[in-house]
Amino acid sequence: MKLFYAPQTRAFSSRWAMEEVAAPHDLIRLKFPDELSNPDLQKANPLGQIPTLVDGDQVVTEASAIALYLADRFPQAGLAPAAEERHQYYQWAFFVGAALEPHLLEFFLHSERLPESERSAERAVQAKEGFVRALGIVNDHLATRQYLLGDPFSMVDVILGSILGWAKMMNLLAGFEHVRAYFKRVSSRPAFLTAFQ
Numbered sequence: 635m636k637l638f639y640a641p642q643t644r645a646f647s648s649r650w651a652m653e654e655v656a657a658p659h660d661l662i663r664l665k666f667p668d669e670l671s672n673p674d675l676q677k678a679n680p681l682g683q684i685p686t687l688v689d690g691d692q693v694v695t696e697a698s699a700i701a702l703y704l705a706d707r708f709p710q711a712g713l714a715p716a717a718e719e720r721h722q723y724y725q726w727a728f729f730v731g732a733a734l735e736p737h738l739l740e741f742f743l744h745s746e747r748l749p750e751s752e753r754s755a756e757r758a759v760q761a762k763e764g765f766v767r768a769l770g771i772v773n774d775h776l777a778t779r780q781y782l783l784g785d786p787f788s789m790v791d792v793i794l795g796s797i798l799g800w801a802k803m804m805n806l807l808a809g810f811e812h813v814r815a816y817f818k819r820v821s822s823r824p825a826f827l828t829a830f831q
């Protein structure tokens with residue numbers, strides 16, 4: 635297996651997932667964004683984005699798909715529920731990608747990433763409101779649970795935890811006590827710490 639990766643990008647989630655399942659792999663570290671022109675990456679993923687996972691003849695893109703794929707590919711890690719018990723697992727995986735991440739990205743672009751002349755304060759405020767509304771739902775859910783599926787930890791916690799790391803850097807976790815306690819739990823896992831180094 636080969637993982638195309640750069641630190642401090644969405645590829646962190648895939649690196650963390652790899653560590654959780656202890657998958658033997660080659661980590662292809664690229665400098666973001668300059669080295670995304672890497673011909674092997676471009677061949678595997680026409681969008682030239684990271685993360686991109688190559689597993690023999692299979693290519694998997696999209697950070698959440700990579701995480702779920704790895705949980706199935708390495709069942710001995712015990713990070714995917716049984717097929718008939720996956721309703722919440724799928725729900726939260728898509729909730730992160732659809733209800734949290736777009737707002738987070740928009741907030742990041744309009745508060746930090748874009749040149750100041752291209753930022754819109756109004757779009758930043760709206761994005762923050764959208765993020766906070768969705769995070770409130772997660773916070774309520776975690777009030778009575780250790781992890782998204784209750785206990786034990788599962789791969790969907792890697793998907794959420796990765797987004798929360800990014801949100802924390804942007805000071806968006808204030809006021810969400812259960813989310814903060816949850817992030818502390820997941821980010822103290824050995825696999826997270828190895829991936830973070």
Ligand SMILES: N[C@@H](CCC(=O)N[C@@H](CS)C(=O)NCC(=O)O)C(=O)O
Nearest residue numbers: 643644645682683684685696697698
């Ligand atoms: N939806 C994709 C987005 C991947 C993505 O946009 N990755 C960024 C790095 S965080 C990238 O490679 N950007 C370069 C580009 O889009 O050209 C995922 O979640 O994996």
